[in-house]
Amino acid sequence: MLRPMSVVAQIKEVTARAIKELFNHELNANDVLVNATKPEFEGDYTIVLFAFVKQLKKSPDTLGNELGEYLIKNHSTIFSSFNIIKGFLNLAITDYYWIEFLQSAYSNASFGIKEKNGQRVMVEYSSPNTNKPLHLGHLRNNFLGWSIAEILEVNGYDVIKTCIVNDRGIHICKSMIAWQLFANGATPESTNTKGDHFVGDYYVKFNDELKKQVEELINKGIDKETAEKEAPIMKAAQQMLIDWEAGKPDIIELWKKMNSWVYAGFDATYKRIGSDFEKTYYESNTYLLGKDLVEEGLQKKVFYQKEDSSVWIDLTKDGLDEKIVRRKDGTSVYITQDIGLAEQKQKEFNAQRSIYVVGDEQNYHFKVLKLICQKLQLPSADGIYHLSYGMVELPSGKMKSREGTVVDADDLVDEMINISKQKTAELGKVKDFTTDELNALYDTIGLGALKFFLLRVDPKKKMIFNPEESIDFHGFTGPFIQYTYARIKSILRKPEAISRESGVKNLLPLEKALAIQLETFPASIEESAAEYDPSKIAIYIFELAKTFNSFYAEHSIANAETEEKKTVRLQLAQLTAQVLETGIGLLGIKVPERM
């Protein structure tokens, strides 16, 4: 099926053709700059003429007039009138065009969704550590990763969502040793604690105990650095890591038991926030990957060995530093595992692109990772893309677990759901709902507010979260969009078939504004995929909802002046509802039928 081109794409194309015919000048359609016309001028879309004034050696006015007249003469179904102001050619689009658009799109359930393009993409996100529960930063990561995967999916890609669980290493051993020392056999069940929080508590206990021991050693005259290394509990953790690597049965058993507690907790949280993965990798299985590639790199002379037999790569010519890829004791480092995992993913899924949703503190790491893979000429190399996002910070700065300022994911979700419960009760609009229906509604609204809050900002930018101020339910928020949707549904609930031919010839300004905005939905989805940026969609659906609300306040739909108007407004309402649902769905947010 041939997808109809967007108005903007058509304007570009037609303009390029016009310039070729009128002035015999070749122009790429993409070089035509088309903007929405500013509200203070007459017209819908504007061509910026400056760009080709020079090449064509014409004044903007002459050029604009010739072009404008050509467009109206040759494409009268699209363009109705034009005016030129200071080098801007403002074009008015015919009502006919918008009415046709509405009739073709209002009942098209896949409006904005592309067909499969045969390309595969992997999206890795979440990446939790099994020594503590998820926090606000993980939420931004999860929502972003899930949303990007979804956005790529509707853009035609075959998407594989993956997660690498950091389930081994010294930090896990810290929780384990603390449990051995202080738990007296307690379990999540015996203490009625969620598994990930239970294990996280022992990680905190470890650090408390370590601090105590370090202070004692310092009082004995040992310097801080040595004290931290020599504290008995730290030595015990390090010994445990060695035992783990050696596969000592009782350690492995304890490790498995504690991790299983954590996974039960993670699963509950993921289920609640709607995160899922097609494939989960565990670092305990992948940490040895990449060793072969070190050998290969040495042979290819991409890597070199120092006197102590450690292996390095020299990236100084690329403006970076030297980087170790294998320790002198033969063990691999973080980056080596990632090289190995990149190849592993490539072998398993053969994706054209591999996206890593990881915080911007690791920008350097991913730059190095991609560069090394390229130098090794690995097939996965060029497809590596680090989707770097900014940290979530508090007004006081970074969240610090040691200072207890970390905003816990479960707590925050609870709070959001409670607020939505409270507000729903205050408004009292759904008193006839069953308990199940109410609980589902609270989840929808509370999570909607939270996800929208975290996704409405450009991922690249760090964001401030103030725990003192609760996340808003008014204005540029998830509930605003959900509410708009629910209002439309209440109109559409009255059983009434919407006929395709409305018969109207003209649109009122607010009807037209809505139609124009609806028409750009596919472009908005494309843009957010091209830039890996869900906030583009968040902004789009917010503006759409706003336009609809203005329209709704001004014009009656069910009691429209004429049957024709009623039909065209029902089409507008139905398409708006559908676009809002699809759009906000790409952010992982549900819409309620009533609220």
Add this chain to the structure above:
RNA sequence: CGUCUCAUAGUUUAAUGGAUAAAACGAGCGUUUCCUAAACGCUUGAUCCAGGUUCGAUUCCCGGUGAGACGACCA
């Protein structure tokens, strides 16, 4: 010391080099016999400083100031 990010109304955020910089929250005023007032309308207010490129700069380049991240055989 070096590399890289960021700096826009009181606050949180928008703006492929294009017209008089756009919203939300906050503050103030108003809107409901009629499809959901979690809404709508009006008022208020900003590009860190100094140069440069350009017909045109929030956007690109140079310098400065301020904030952050990274450059660890941690991940």
